[in-house]
Amino acid sequence: MQTVDKAVELLGYFSERQPEFGLSELARTSGFDKASTRRLLLALIKHDYIEQNPTTKAYRLGIGVLRLARVRETSTPTEAIVNPLLQKLVAITGESAHFSLLSGGRISSVGIVESSKSNRISFVQGEEGAIHATSSGIVCLAFSSDESINEVLKDGLEAFTEHTITDARQFRKMLQAVRNEGYHINHELYEKDVCSIAAPVFNQAMRPIGALAVAAPTSRFGSGAKKQILTAVYEAAAAASRAFGAEIDGSKL
């Protein structure tokens, strides 16, 4: 089924940042031969999961994916589960909260509820974050397979701020700590003056499917606020996991 792997891998390359690809471009990105890439694309086009702009010849995701998402959402609702929890998080902590989805080694925020404060952290729907520097990414990775972790490490850990952890050994140590504690407190690893706390959300198979997180400016991230946010996030994530069918003891804190 290596052909199938390749085909779905192609789908993974389409992102918010790059929603369109030329043929050669996609072949280069994926590492597949141009001829193979084209054949794979044609197969996907046949089923409406890819479409081609007839004027620019560029390939993009097709309408078929909308149907799939709709089926998935009505049968096993994600937004319906996550949104009320986000609302509650914002109500309790007064800071922006968001839910990020882990899929194909990428982490992207899909649900966002912002704080009503004027100095708040803002997120963009679907924005992709660095998996090794955002709190959501780190908690997901901590509970992922070793292969996933190695995959991230082999490309090197890009530094976003002076606090970003770029040393592989140190990074692994941090992941171990996250596994023990069940959450991660992020002090400006990704962006200056932004701190956040995230906890993983598991599915029925106990695999991390994403994370709930609350982010605040460093100035409002005192130890009191930190404790409050931590318990709120941890409990919300546990509730989400339970809603997705995971069995969580819920009393780790």
Place this chain on the structure above:
Amino acid sequence: MQTVDKAVELLGYFSERQPEFGLSELARTSGFDKASTRRLLLALIKHDYIEQNPTTKAYRLGIGVLRLARVRETSTPTEAIVNPLLQKLVAITGESAHFSLLSGGRISSVGIVESSKSNRISFVQGEEGAIHATSSGIVCLAFSSDESINEVLKDGLEAFTEHTITDARQFRKMLQAVRNEGYHINHELYEKDVCSIAAPVFNQAMRPIGALAVAAPTSRFGSGAKKQILTAVYEAAAAASRAFGAEIDGSKL
């Protein structure tokens, strides 16, 4: 790429009506061997497009599809285009309007704005309709390839009401009329006491990607209302097509 075809064909079997499949069940439905079906599913699972309920062992669509839909929606917004048009249709006609998506030989309503009248036609998000009996299905099919049409005909035309067209020759004749006129007026072909008017929405490649439709009880479907609905639907569909990049002359009526 026949393996890819099969894999994505599997995805197509998941629907609102049947969002979960057992292994043998899916093998029977698809006609593939059980072993092959399993291998295909494993490949899809690896990329999060399918997930398995660990207790019931049933397979369902995975979270990966949500990411795809989000990428597609932010790069080439569908709802953002369609919803205002639906609102306008309801405002003009006073009846319920909806947008249906054509994908993989299926037609399912993805955008719905209901009339404010108490006696109105109600739709369910994502509900699948018979492609040969609903106005949306008929207009899409009329502008689809001959293969698609033959595909529908070969399974026979199921009768839903006494007005449903079940004769293949008569059905082809109707499609020809739709191609000439650019719309279809449905008089209780699918449901008793429900009439509707639909016009196709095209993409940049001038392929029908769906249809806009307005539905009303037969009692309110007089010739005056009919004319008003027709022009409104036709113009809204042309506007949608233009928004999707199709080149529509717009003055066929």
Place this chain on the structure above:
DNA sequence: TCATGCCGGTTCACTATTATCACCAGTAGT
């Protein structure tokens, strides 16, 4: 004006893959 290099797309000899069937273990009903 000609050369270079990239683009999307295609061809065909070469090589890898996938399909199928029989089978296993488990479970529910008779």
Place this chain on the structure above:
DNA sequence: ACTACTGGTGATAATAGTGAACCGGCATGA
């Protein structure tokens, strides 16, 4: 204890996918 399902697996027979080289078209630049 027998039957008939279920989910899942493994080895051989049969079929599929791969990729270097190529095409025409289009820009860029000498």
